[in-house]
Amino acid sequence: MGELLQTTERQLEETNADGLTVTDLMHLENELQTALIQVRSRKTHLMLECAKDLHEKEKLLQEEKKHLEDNIASIKKNTKVNEMSDLPAPHIICGQQRITLNFL
Template structure:
């Protein structure tokens, strides 16, 4: 029996969804390792389950995979900042770089991190660099939130416009039927 094409939508059955997540996560990590070996590149894979559990994998020779993931993420941030400095000519480029720098972190996680910093460490204990990094991530999260809000609003507007077109067509159809009914009434009288 051959494979069938799977429709890309959320799997409704909880058990099937968990099995699929586990198998595909394993496959993703396997492919990442293969790409790392074949092309001699550093790869970090971070996956958060629906319940918030973190699964991480990375290529490299480090015995502590978490430290190596942190190393790759710090390299990523550094490259984003350097790219931001190169494209700092316009504000649009600035916002784009900021949103790319924190793509790996959700807004919820960012807020939890900020809450943790505020509760654990008084903000006086944070360095200026830490505060600037935090401010940059908050700005990026705000940009991402606004972009998502705009996207949702545009989708809502287009849905309303489609409904309006349908209602207009229905109204025209009813008016035609009403005219036909009036014509039939006049003929019968």
């Protein structure tokens, strides 16, 4: 593609553009149009690949986020359980006997 543009540019520089025939100019125009189509096609392909890669990364990040949220929830649950086990056991006095209730 780049070579085609360079060739077209050389042709326009080497010859007097006024000296080119309509057929010559149409030929150059067609070559440029073909090159432009190829460039646009390549650009579209690259953009689609980039979008696909970004969607895959998004999916992985969402999975990682879910995993981290699960870990945080588990840590919070364990922390609450540990805090409860650190509390002194409640005492109930029934008559003259003292009863200790152990939770956990």
